[in-house]
Amino acid sequence: MPNAAQLLVSMLDELGRITDEPGRLTRTFLSPGMQRANELVGDCLKAAGLKVRVDSVGNLIGRLEGAQRGAKTLLLGSHLDTVRDAGRFDGPLGVLLPIVALAELQRRGVQLPFAVEVLGFSEEEGVRFGSAYLGSEGYTGRLKPATLKLRDADGVSVLEALQRWNGLTSGRSKRAGVSALHLKATHEPSNLIGYIEVHIEQGPVLEARKLAVGVVSAIAGQSRFKLTWTGQAGHAGTTPMALRRDALAGAAEFITGVEAIARRTPGLVATVGALTVSPGAANVIPGAATHTLDVRHAKDSVRRSALMRIGRLATQIAIKRGLERRWQRTQENGAVDCSVKLTARLARSVQAVQGKALSLVSGAGHDGVVMSTLTPVAMLFVRCRDGLSHHPDEYASPKDLAVALRVMVDFLERLAAEYRG
Ligand code: HGY
Ligand code: MN
Ligand code: MN
Numbered sequence: 126m127p128n129a130a131q132l133l134v135s136m137l138d139e140l141g142r143i144t145d146e147p148g149r150l151t152r153t154f155l156s157p158g159m160q161r162a163n164e165l166v167g168d169c170l171k172a173a174g175l176k177v178r179v180d181s182v183g184n185l186i187g188r189l190e191g192a193q194r195g196a197k198t199l200l201l202g203s204h205l206d207t208v209r210d211a212g213r214f215d216g217p218l219g220v221l222l223p224i225v226a227l228a229e230l231q232r233r234g235v236q237l238p239f240a241v242e243v244l245g246f247s248e249e250e251g252v253r254f255g256s257a258y259l260g261s262e263g264y265t266g267r268l269k270p271a272t273l274k275l276r277d278a279d280g281v282s283v284l285e286a287l288q289r290w291n292g293l294t295s296g297r298s299k300r301a302g303v304s305a306l307h308l309k310a311t312h313e314p315s316n317l318i319g320y321i322e323v324h325i326e327q328g329p330v331l332e333a334r335k336l337a338v339g340v341v342s343a344i345a346g347q348s349r350f351k352l353t354w355t356g357q358a359g360h361a362g363t364t365p366m367a368l369r370r371d372a373l374a375g376a377a378e379f380i381t382g383v384e385a386i387a388r389r390t391p392g393l394v395a396t397v398g399a400l401t402v403s404p405g406a407a408n409v410i411p412g413a414a415t416h417t418l419d420v421r422h423a424k425d426s427v428r429r430s431a432l433m434r435i436g437r438l439a440t441q442i443a444i445k446r447g448l449e450r451r452w453q454r455t456q457e458n459g460a461v462d463c464s465v466k467l468t469a470r471l472a473r474s475v476q477a478v479q480g481k482a483l484s485l486v487s488g489a490g491h492d493g494v495v496m497s498t499l500t501p502v503a504m505l506f507v508r509c510r511d512g513l514s515h516h517p518d519e520y521a522s523p524k525d526l527a528v529a530l531r532v533m534v535d536f537l538e539r540l541a542a543e544y545r546g
Contacts, residue, residue: 175224247263257490
């Protein structure tokens, strides 16, 4: 299917040029870039014969009815938002590949007996509000009240952003608040076959094992926080070191302490990805420092005990330096096992196409974490060069994309054959 792979590559390239930040790829929740991405991918869905809509959380949904009336629905998808200065594969691959696979089946005259929904989630990375999975949480009716209260850098809450997106900005509709947004699960679990997500591995395993694709056994759990350290701003030239309550120095000691805890704990990863300092002048001792914290592990018990140690470290530093510190948990997801049955089906297609089906754990989070609350989940990983991701040089080769496409087509054809009985 070389033409199909070429088509997929050109769609990924085109989508990869839609950004909110000229010069680098960034698309965040409900942004103008996300609106344009939904339009482009919506056109691809329509060209493949799917009916297209956008739900109240900004998720793009393409639906193809099955040949069998009343048949269940198979969900295929991933996210269309990106991190800042992103690569073009993380997310979009899992939305565009199923579209190309469905078009290939139609070219072969194959009519699937079950319905298919291709999902382009509006927010998985958590860049704008610090909490990931807003799209799939909206799709599964699991947006939490605390999440709706989170505010972005401009002080806009998730609820306000959703109300604006849905034009519920005045009078009765605004007062109706959340209920006017119909944030209920899109499907009853009993109407679903499962959810399959194709995603680049974002790690080194498939490359090391010289494999184009693999299946995922589990997705690591993750906790995300926003921490604010508050000390005392002051004159950089006249305040003796012993009299300072330097918020940034405290945060820095904490950040290197967290790194040391993670290095000592096998399989634990901890990251501080964003930091702001106030008032932010070269000759002023920082009075406040705010940063994120992202902690993950395949085992929830290990992640939780590491968080206890990290909490104790923060307390020691705050007391020693006379700082206040405020923790805000912005996200917490336990580790999720993929469905053994659905993954075995997917592995059978990997085996048929590649001759070997390796199973690996995902250190990265995926919409499959949230979708697993609604329906069985399986994931197909695609090798990416040097395991690099969340970086503009993220890359999956056309050859590996062609293998992934053949796996998806094989999976759909086998499922259809079983369905027809
Ligand atoms: O952060 C992650 O693990 C994913 O890329 N959202
Ligand atoms: Mn990502
Ligand atoms: Mn992703």
